[in-house]
Amino acid sequence: MxxxxxxxxxxxxxxxxxxxxxxxxxxxxxxxxxxxxxxxxxxxxxxxxxxxxxxxxxxxxxxxxxxxxxxxxxxxxxxxxxxxxxxxxxxxxxxxxxxxxxxxxxxxxxxxxxxxxxxxxxxxxxxxxxxxxxxxxxxxxxxxxxxxxxxxxxxxxxxxxxxxxxxxxxxxxxxxxxxxxxxxxxxxxxxxxxxxxxxxxxxxxxxxxxxxxxxxxxxxxxxxxxxxxxxxxxxxxxxxxxxxxxxxxxxxxxxxxxxxxxxxxxxxxxxxxxxxxxxxxxxxxxxxxxxxxxxxxxxxxxxxxxxxxxxxxxxxxxxxxxxxxxxxxxxxxTPAVDLDAPGTPALERPRGRVEFKDVVFGYRKGEPVLRGLSLVAEPGQTTALVGQSGGGKSTIINLIERFYDPHEGVITLDGIDLKAVTRTSVRASSALVSQDVYLFSGTIRDNIGFGRPGASEEEIVAAAKAAHAHSFIMSFEHGYDTAVGEHGAQLSGGQRQRVAIARAFLKNAPILLLDEATAALDSESEAEVQKALQELQHARTTIVIAHRLQTVVRADRICVVEAGRVVESGRHEELLEKRGRYYGLYYAQFAHELDAQAAETGEAAADATQARASA
The missing domain is CATH 1.20.1560.10 (ABC transporter type 1, transmembrane domain)
Known part of the structure; x- marks a missing residue:
């Protein structure tokens, strides 16, 4: 071939x-x-x-x-x-x-x-x-x-x-x-x-x-x-x-x-x-x-x-x-398409302002996923991406990491076009924690250490403590020298997630990307992981994808992404008041609570009808 x-x-x-x-x-x-x-x-x-x-x-x-x-x-x-x-x-x-x-x-x-x-x-x-x-x-x-x-x-x-x-x-x-x-x-x-x-x-x-x-x-x-x-x-x-x-x-x-x-x-x-x-x-x-x-x-x-x-x-x-x-x-x-041209400058450590301007992108020709999408994630704030599957949320994360480049439009970081700087420096500016955590064969120490090669033992342990992982690591016979197995098979889902979060802590990047990081966890594991994530989000630009809307109600900005565009944005309370697409999504998950609250104010029938129409 x-x-x-x-x-x-x-x-x-x-x-x-x-x-x-x-x-x-x-x-x-x-x-x-x-x-x-x-x-x-x-x-x-x-x-x-x-x-x-x-x-x-x-x-x-x-x-x-x-x-x-x-x-x-x-x-x-x-x-x-x-x-x-x-x-x-x-x-x-x-x-x-x-x-x-x-x-x-x-x-x-x-x-x-x-x-x-x-x-x-x-x-x-x-x-x-x-x-x-x-x-x-x-x-x-x-x-x-x-x-x-x-x-x-x-x-x-x-x-x-x-x-x-x-x-x-x-x-x-x-x-x-x-x-x-x-x-x-x-x-x-x-x-x-x-x-x-x-x-x-x-x-x-x-x-x-x-x-x-x-x-x-x-x-x-x-x-x-x-x-x-x-x-x-x-x-x-x-x-x-x-x-x-x-x-x-x-x-x-x-x-x-x-x-x-x-x-x-x-x-x-x-x-x-x-x-x-x-x-x-x-x-x-x-x-x-x-x-x-x-x-x-x-x-x-x-x-x-x-x-x-x-x-x-x-x-x-x-x-x-x-x-x-x-x-x-x-x-x-085969052309090395993920290799930067000689002389391409590196991106200095950014403040973390991410902006999409009329971005068009598709994985296959003639099948666009993003259709002129525009959004802004401000430094130090949490921006949540919500919406039904297939709308383009994960694609936004892929483009920020420069796994792909947009076909049209511009993605900037602190006003700098991502395509004008090296891919390595762009990826060094962000830490990704996804639902599908990938752990390499080796020990827990090795996998946390991949966040920043050359980190000291004290830094690795500090990252594990910040991720609420130190206690379960030390419960193992070999502690940080415990082998994780192929793809981390020797650890539970919550444990793998916290090791991945510890890796992100150690990387200490100004931008944090969370792609359904707690979707596959039980309620107890999710609570532990959420504690770690809240600490990790502090003073970082965080872009989080979530289907469980209760995990993003405290976000500084929520963007509803559908058919490759941002159709609605604002804070949780503002979006509920608009009775738009976000309200429909929220009602679909918390219908009983909304109906009960609406009944107390005598607006149950009208709100329920409107919410169902929005959904």
Whole structure:
């Protein structure tokens, strides 16, 4: 998949792209690690020379034993074979270690580059792709780059050099064998071209099925409570098994396709060796040539068989690695839209006046969420956003955090356009506490400390106390060293919220963004969290989203957001007196209380009718 290709579409690879990917790998990773590859190449050349030497010395070995046997000749040949074997073994060890070290460094470097690139993608990038696909590109891409280079270098250094040297030995013993080498190899390579195209298609199918399999498995693991609550085990098992079967079938087809090159090489190799035996045997029996020459030629041809087979299979075997490398390059080439242009100034710590001026924004083209919205959140005051779901309240928070930028209009902070300053400095000016608290794997101390990296133990504890979290933290056996589990699963909802609030306390940002921070809590936990939030809101610009209107009745300003616009604003009492949209929302939640109050003044029927009409 390339940057313009829709997420989840099956990746394809043609011949030109294969060459392009290889060229880029050699110019980037290959050039960066050329010294290591040069050393490995030298060792592989030494291995090839030793292999050729062993084939060449077979003539002297056979002649020394069977034609003109002498103890001195036997000892000489034996010692030479031992020496060549020792050098070859040492070179093989050095080559493996060197290639492994270079390969591991390439994987590490590319994973760092890929992770850096992923950090600079905006929220929409992740909204369009499943986590499993992103993870697959991150891991398979880096390993694909390594595998491609290793196969190319090994084929050039180990197989090609060995083949050339062994061919040289055979030709030196009998030039006729040059014809065999020139006939067998091109036929073998041409015979694999159809297999190459087929293996590319199979791998592409397997990649798509693999992404879907990882996606489903990850969703099941993360949503295991829902799976069990709705007894979805059988359905999830059937879905997962279906994709497992698809991946298995694709893997089997790929293995069969790759294996088809072996019979081709076996057949051609057998024909070549049979022909050599006939030709060399004729020379020994009829032409009275040395049997040592025959064995030397035969040994060279037999030793050349495996390198020749690997070279013929190279184009087939390298396909999965090339496609993995291409996935990495597609990720690295994706524009880093969440990265500021060089020279963009940072925002100084603001007072906290947030203003939206005729802002238009939508997540998808032609589907606006905000339609010319304007509002002001004053410094040190609490501004509440209320209204029915889908009106654009959470979108306002997303735009303040610069997860997205508006399509039209301007968002300013102390009169400065947010797009004129760095995203990092904008986000440093605000602290977000949402309903869906995200805690990272690690300890409670780690998660609070993320609010301000480098904070001291005393500052972390002070933040926890301010968030009313210190007491429950200390009730754990390991206190602040207690592991929170994946996504904070070891803590209750109220505990996770208070850890998140402690993190916000530690950040000490002038703007506080609360997105339904207590919506999922029971009344007791909500009371504790509300205490912490009230302390956190002190002397900060607070923008709070709430569906429970009793949590915002003390707000300095309440904005009713509907259909992407602010349709009503004011304090709680003022909005109730207007008998408008806010009154309708409030009545929907507290109908019994309003009816009772209205009955006391004799206005129950009229107010109830008006409120219902507003709702």
């Amino acid at each position: 390339n940057p313009k290709q829709p997420a989840g579409q099956k990746p394809k690879l043609d011949r030109d792209e294969t060459v392009t990917v290889l060229r880029r790998l050699l110019l980037q990773d290959g050039r960066r690690h050329w010294k290591g590859y040069a050393l490995a190449f030298l060792m592989m050349g030494t291995m090839g020379a030793c292999t050729a030497g062993l084939a060449y010395i077979m003539k002297d070995a056979v002649d020394a034993i069977f034609v003109t046997p002498t103890p001195e000749a036997v000892w000489g040949v034996a010692l030479a074979v031992m020496a060549l074997s020792i050098v070859k073994g040492a070179s093989a060890y050095g080559q493996v270690i060197t290639m492994a070290r270079v390969g591991n460094r390439i994987v590490a470097d590319n994973q760092k580059r890929a992770f850096e690139q992923l950090l600079h993608q905006d929220v929409s990038y992740y909204a369009q792709r499943h986590t499993a696909e992103t993870s697959m590109r991150f891991n398979a891409g880096a390993n694909g780059a390594r595998g491609s280079l290793e196969m190319v270098i090994s084929s050039m250094g180990r197989d090609a050099l060995s083949l050339v040297m062994l061919a040289g030995v055979a030709i030196a013993q009998d030039p006729f064998l040059a014809v065999v080498a020139l006939v067998v190899m091109p036929v073998a390579v041409l015979g694999t071209r159809v297999l190459i195209r087929k293996s590319k298609h199979i791998f592409a199918t397997g990649f798509t099925s693999g992404v879907k399999l990882s996606s489903i498995a990850l969703e099941v693991f993360q949503g295991i409570r829902t799976v069990k609550a709705y007894t979805l085990e059988d359905q999830m098992r059937d879905r997962t098994h279906a994709f497992i079967d698809q991946v298995e079938q694709a893997s089997n087809r790929l293995v069969r396709t790759q294996a088809k090159s072996s019979p081709l090489m076996e057949t051609l190799g057998g024909l070549a060796i049979g022909g050599v035996i006939l030709y060399a045997g004729y020379n020994v029996i009829v032409a009275d040539r040395s049997p040592g020459q025959f064995f030397s030629v035969l040994t060279a041809l037999l030793l050349a068989y495996e390198p020749a087979k690997r070279l013929a299979r190279l184009h087939v075997d390298i396909v999965p690695h090339i496609m993995g490398a291409r996935m990495l390059f597609e990720l690295l080439d």
